[in-house]
Amino acid sequence: MSDQELRRQHVAWPGNAVEVRSVIKTFNAGTPKQVDALVDIDLTVESGEFVSLIGPSGCGKSTLLRLIANLTEPTAGSIVVNGKPARQARVDQDYGMAFQQAGLFDWRTVVRNVELPLELKSWDRARRRARAMEMLELVKLDEFAGHRPWQLSGGMQQRVAIARALAAAPELLLMDEPFGALDEMTREHMQAELLRITAEAGTSVVFVTHSIPEAVFLADRVVVMSPRPGRITELVSVELGDPRNTDTREDPLFFKKVTEVREALRGIGAKSADELLIEGVAEER
Amino acid sequence: MRKAVLFLVALALVAAVWELYKSLGPEAGGEVLGWKIMPRTNRNAMPHVWDMTTRLFDPERRASGRAIWRVVLAGVWYSLRLAVLGLAVGATVGVLLAVLMARFGVVRRGLLPYLVVSQTVPLIALAPLVASWGGRLQPFGWEWPKWLSVVVLGAFLAFFPVSVGTLRGLEATPATSLELMRSYAATWGETLRKVRLPAAVPYIVPALRLAAAAAVVGVVVAEISTGQRGGIGRLVIEYGRTSSADPERLFTAVFGAAVLGLLMALLIAGMDWFVMRGRQRVEEYS
Numbered sequence: 397m398s399d400q401e402l403r404r405q406h407v408a409w410p411g412n413a414v415e416v417r418s419v420i421k422t423f424n425a426g427t428p429k430q431v432d433a434l435v436d437i438d439l440t441v442e443s444g445e446f447v448s449l450i451g452p453s454g455c456g457k458s459t460l461l462r463l464i465a466n467l468t469e470p471t472a473g474s475i476v477v478n479g480k481p482a483r484q485a486r487v488d489q490d491y492g493m494a495f496q497q498a499g500l501f502d503w504r505t506v507v508r509n510v511e512l513p514l515e516l517k518s519w520d521r522a523r524r525r526a527r528a529m530e531m532l533e534l535v536k537l538d539e540f541a542g543h544r545p546w547q548l549s550g551g552m553q554q555r556v557a558i559a560r561a562l563a564a565a566p567e568l569l570l571m572d573e574p575f576g577a578l579d580e581m582t583r584e585h586m587q588a589e590l591l592r593i594t595a596e597a598g599t600s601v602v603f604v605t606h607s608i609p610e611a612v613f614l615a616d617r618v619v620v621m622s623p624r625p626g627r628i629t630e631l632v633s634v635e636l637g638d639p640r641n642t643d644t645r646e647d648p649l650f651f652k653k654v655t656e657v658r659e660a661l662r663g664i665g666a667k668s669a670d671e672l673l674i675e676g677v678a679e680e681r
Numbered sequence: 682m683r684k685a686v687l688f689l690v691a692l693a694l695v696a697a698v699w700e701l702y703k704s705l706g707p708e709a710g711g712e713v714l715g716w717k718i719m720p721r722t723n724r725n726a727m728p729h730v731w732d733m734t735t736r737l738f739d740p741e742r743r744a745s746g747r748a749i750w751r752v753v754l755a756g757v758w759y760s761l762r763l764a765v766l767g768l769a770v771g772a773t774v775g776v777l778l779a780v781l782m783a784r785f786g787v788v789r790r791g792l793l794p795y796l797v798v799s800q801t802v803p804l805i806a807l808a809p810l811v812a813s814w815g816g817r818l819q820p821f822g823w824e825w826p827k828w829l830s831v832v833v834l835g836a837f838l839a840f841f842p843v844s845v846g847t848l849r850g851l852e853a854t855p856a857t858s859l860e861l862m863r864s865y866a867a868t869w870g871e872t873l874r875k876v877r878l879p880a881a882v883p884y885i886v887p888a889l890r891l892a893a894a895a896a897v898v899g900v901v902v903a904e905i906s907t908g909q910r911g912g913i914g915r916l917v918i919e920y921g922r923t924s925s926a927d928p929e930r931l932f933t934a935v936f937g938a939a940v941l942g943l944l945m946a947l948l949i950a951g952m953d954w955f956v957m958r959g960r961q962r963v964e965e966y967s
Contacts, residue, residue: 465864495860503960515875544959546961
């Protein structure tokens with residue numbers, strides 16, 4: 397049984413996790429500073445599916461994620477999450493979210509950071525403590541429950557943030573370059589951990605990244621986007637099979653898919669691909 | 682421990698500099714480039730450190746047996762309670778105003794200029810007014826005690842740094858934290874309680890430090906200008922009247938005021954330690 401099928405088994409909602417239909421997002425509409433951030437976006441994320449969004453900066457991949465999260469409203473079009481309007485899904489806390497910055501709160505211990513979304517759902521103390529500890533075990537940080545976030549390394553903080561995003565058992569996880577600030581070794585480790593955790597919990601994932609190997613390693617499907625105006629140019633299916641591990645990274649098929657995504661990005665225009673490369677180098681530093 | 686030793690060393694150093702200048706400086710004051718800026722060193726302006734210290738242990742009046750240091754300490758204790766109360770009232774009002782201003786842009790735009798203006802009103806002009814208003818207030822048949830006017834004036838000076846500092850802190854919450862709370866569909870009140878206020882604490886503590894100093898000044902000045910007895914402000918006035926004959930005694934009251942300031946600083950330091958436990962210290966803004 398593949399990871400995706402395994403995930404699908406857990407999901408209560410049988411339909412698609414995300415349905416984006418004819419979405420347009422325009423900033424500063426009608427002014428000289430008008431920016432067409434996204435045009436004609438159609439995207440379906442099946443439940444249990446892991447989808448990566450990749451593209452040069454300015455292609456609107458983060459905006460698309462924020463639209464799905466209902467942190468911003470589309471100018472036109474509809475977004476359905478777990479079978480309901482995106483706004484309702486946010487109010488129901490149907491998704492968990494993780495950002496590039498772990499964004500943990502200094503004044504809370506690690507375990508109380510994980511408890512935060514449960515507090516807002518008015519869970520009682522004992523129940524949320526038990527759930528938070530369970531989540532910390534999942535990311536293998538249970539022995540650091542009583543520590544303060546700043547006492548942890550960047551990778552550990554990011555794992556706590558993932559535990560927090562998963563605490564309320566969302567069926568959908570939205571991640572905006574969560575490993576962007578980590579070094580390569582930690583990053584690869586975190587990618588494997590993320591696959592294990594989301595497979596165990598049966599979570600669908602939309603994952604924004606600008607790293608081609610990361611997108612390919614993680615995803616069932618890679619969504620390639622282009623800038624000015626932001627649109628989806630290609631969908632690359634990654635049939636790498638499960639489980640994925642260090643060997644996967646040396647699999648010829650992995651390289652083939654990396655090349656495929658890279659060429660799809662190059663198709664956007666040599667300039668953009670160069671930009672991506674330059675940004676990539678800048679980020680590494 | 683190290684801090685306490687340093688404190689004593691600094692104190693001894695100040696005494697030494699004082700005595701050094703007293704022995705070398707001009708008796709009747711001096712001029713530098715035609716400016717009369719060098720302080721006089723006669724007994725009236727600069728009594729000997731030793732004389733001032735021993736004066737502490739003399740009885741206040743020949744008739745009564747109470748030593749001056751006891752009278753001064755009693756004054757410190759009295760003023761300290763008023764200052765702490767003033768600080769508490771001022772800090773509460775300050776935080777409430779800051780929350781209101783952070784919540785409603787209209788309140789912020791309308792209120793903030795007046796808060797700044799309020800601090801330019803001289804306390805000495807305000808004190809008799811507050812005292813006389815207070816005297817006329819008898820809420821539920823309860824008489825407005827005179828010392829409450831002093832507390833109000835202390836609070837009047839204390840609230841300002843707290844409200845400005847807290848507002849700054851509330852607005853400095855990282856956008857990502859607010860976005861996270863939005864993704865949880867948290868209400869404004871929940872976001873305030875769980876994120877904005879705790880995130881503002883490193884801004885509130887230094888503001889409280891300023892407010893504590895302001896409360897001390899407010900209380901001492903208000904005691905003087907409302908004629909409130911029992912506190913250190915009153916002692917300064919009382920001992921000042923006889924200062925030409927007995928300058929050392931005036932300085933014992935000044936010592937008392939310094940002790941008062943020191944105790945308030947200690948109080949804030951203790952609170953700082955308590956609320957910042959387990960937090961990573963961020964650099965305080967200057």
